[in-house]
Amino acid sequence: MNDTNRERQKNPSGLRSQSPREDRPRGDAGAGGGRDAIVIEAPPDKGGGNWGRRAFGRTVAFLSPSLLLVVWELLARWGAIDERLFSRPSLILGTLLPLLRSGELLSHIAVSLQRIVLGFLAGAAPGVILGLSMGLFPPLRAWLMPLVSSTFPIPKLAIMPLILIVFGLGEASKVFTIGIGVFYLVLINSMTGVLSIEPIYLDVAKTFGASKKDFYLTVAIPGSLPMIFAGLKLGMGTALLLIVAAEMSAAQAGVGWMVWRAYDMFDIERMFSALLTLAVLGYLLAILLETIERKVIPWKEK
Amino acid sequence: MEGKVDAVLKRRTDAGMDRVAVGERSAVGWSRSPALPPGVSVKISGLTKEFDMGDRSVVAIDRLDLAVRDGEFLCIVGPSGCGKTTLIRTIAGLETQTNGTIWMKPPANRRPLTAMVFQTDSVFPWMTVEDNVGYGLKMQGVSKSDRDAKVQSLLRVTGLEKFGKSYPHQLSGGMRQRVNVARAFAADPEILLMDEPFGLLDEQNRMILQKELMDIWRESRKTTLFITHSVDEAILLGDRILVMTAHPGRVKEIIDIDIPRPRDLITLRGDARFISLYKQVWALLSEEVLRSRAQETPHS
Numbered sequence A: 001m002n003d004t005n006r007e008r009q010k011n012p013s014g015l016r017s018q019s020p021r022e023d024r025p026r027g028d029a030g031a032g033g034g035r036d037a038i039v040i041e042a043p044p045d046k047g048g049g050n051w052g053r054r055a056f057g058r059t060v061a062f063l064s065p066s067l068l069l070v071v072w073e074l075l076a077r078w079g080a081i082d083e084r085l086f087s088r089p090s091l092i093l094g095t096l097l098p099l100l101r102s103g104e105l106l107s108h109i110a111v112s113l114q115r116i117v118l119g120f121l122a123g124a125a126p127g128v129i130l131g132l133s134m135g136l137f138p139p140l141r142a143w144l145m146p147l148v149s150s151t152f153p154i155p156k157l158a159i160m161p162l163i164l165i166v167f168g169l170g171e172a173s174k175v176f177t178i179g180i181g182v183f184y185l186v187l188i189n190s191m192t193g194v195l196s197i198e199p200i201y202l203d204v205a206k207t208f209g210a211s212k213k214d215f216y217l218t219v220a221i222p223g224s225l226p227m228i229f230a231g232l233k234l235g236m237g238t239a240l241l242l243i244v245a246a247e248m249s250a251a252q253a254g255v256g257w258m259v260w261r262a263y264d265m266f267d268i269e270r271m272f273s274a275l276l277t278l279a280v281l282g283y284l285l286a287i288l289l290e291t292i293e294r295k296v297i298p299w300k301e302k
Numbered sequence B: 001m002e003g004k005v006d007a008v009l010k011r012r013t014d015a016g017m018d019r020v021a022v023g024e025r026s027a028v029g030w031s032r033s034p035a036l037p038p039g040v041s042v043k044i045s046g047l048t049k050e051f052d053m054g055d056r057s058v059v060a061i062d063r064l065d066l067a068v069r070d071g072e073f074l075c076i077v078g079p080s081g082c083g084k085t086t087l088i089r090t091i092a093g094l095e096t097q098t099n100g101t102i103w104m105k106p107p108a109n110r111r112p113l114t115a116m117v118f119q120t121d122s123v124f125p126w127m128t129v130e131d132n133v134g135y136g137l138k139m140q141g142v143s144k145s146d147r148d149a150k151v152q153s154l155l156r157v158t159g160l161e162k163f164g165k166s167y168p169h170q171l172s173g174g175m176r177q178r179v180n181v182a183r184a185f186a187a188d189p190e191i192l193l194m195d196e197p198f199g200l201l202d203e204q205n206r207m208i209l210q211k212e213l214m215d216i217w218r219e220s221r222k223t224t225l226f227i228t229h230s231v232d233e234a235i236l237l238g239d240r241i242l243v244m245t246a247h248p249g250r251v252k253e254i255i256d257i258d259i260p261r262p263r264d265l266i267t268l269r270g271d272a273r274f275i276s277l278y279k280q281v282w283a284l285l286s287e288e289v290l291r292s293r294a295q296e297t298p299h300s
Ligand SMILES: Nc1ncnc2c1ncn2[C@@H]1O[C@H](COP(=O)(O)OP(=O)(O)O)[C@@H](O)[C@H]1O
Pocket: B051, B052, B053, B058, B059, B060, B078, B079, B080, B081, B082, B083, B084, B085, B086, B087, B247
């Protein structure tokens, strides 16, 4: 935030305030003769600057979920929420830690992670290619866009039975369920990425004699990378939502399967353990994507 | 969103990426035709450009005739909206004329016919400064090692040598505009087209860049069309000044600048020739600016 902004925050009217006599004047010149002076001071330094702000961000990122856990624990202990339905963090931890130590949880994570990664790749790769192509070639867009628009809103859960019939009860059906969800988001974002490239960059490519291939490689693809990544991040979020759906039926392992299994047995602690695991998994995968993004798009403004 | 998609679509079909290769500019119609007199690098005859806006059409340029001399620095002034940008975009092959013909001197060896410095920020955000400046050369198929020498020398001239590896977002607007200029010069075109290249800069940067531009230009004596809204700048830089009429654009008058180079704006300002030229150009220009104001309607 720059100084003008700070100044405005202090003084939203944007007017310089006529300072009362007790205001400390800047330097000594203004004070002579005892007349009121207009004083414009730098805001007090709250310390830390950039580093301080980042440390603050990290602290909050850690504090806000911790605080939620504490409140949850207290409410359950006081009986304000039904412990049989909502459990409480300490009980969940009591289930989670043994699951983790025995390696059971890790094996479920491995199974789900494989499905997520395969499904993500299976959806993202054709999504990017088709999305870019639809952005670049108007006839292709004209032909395919109606299909995309009409099939996109179909809930993936609604076609689960169909997926099971077509892809069987094995891994393929799970990978497909995740893949199809990722595919649409990545496709739509990649296409929008191409279409929202500033027309001036097309003119530049043209005046400097870019061939079609040059244009794709030097303008269309790099220009749409930020949107492609926005799609990938959305897709990753969806993959985590869909893993639970994908492992609802015809599965013997996986974190999503754990949720449903625990639901069947009414083992609330186990269910929350699995949900918590999914949350952490989602968080780590998001960080991974952001790291890749920073490497691939070094020119993106922070 | 829908509007934006359409705009891109339209550009693509209008200015089609398929007519980009040098030597295939059939729509612009350059040729070795005898119609190009000696010492002339661009000849324009009866050029008309009409923009089709669906329910109505806008005539941006109306039967314009012009001969640009080989190696001259031609400044173009005119009221805003009179068709200056459209004129040089048509020469650059970014617009297709509705009527009329443009003849252009074919470029020597593999040089591109034209290169353009755009009015707005057009530096690729996803390329380093070096890659931006070398873009035209790369598109011509010049090898990386051959590109580097030229790119570095232009970075030096424009005072950007320390920023070769930077990305545009790390640069100020003035520095980005220098990249824009360096990129056009690096491409070494037959004809250089510049659309108010310094229009958005502050005065200090503008004066420095004007001098740099003159230094580079004096070495190559490239045929240059330079649009500006500043009469000062036109007299400082130009061999001739083309004053355009208010919308739709035509040639109102062409004025010779018979002040020897190198010129310097500070001494120029006290020069009697400068003052009389300034008055002459301003008289013509203000006439057109007033006419263009009179055309203004509450709709536009
Ligand atoms: N792509 C376009 N579509 C429709 N009208 C345009 C387009 N480009 C320019 N014009 C119109 O053509 C006229 C000349 O524009 P322009 O060449 O940009 O003027 P200048 O550069 O002299 O300010 C203006 O009336 C403008 O509105």
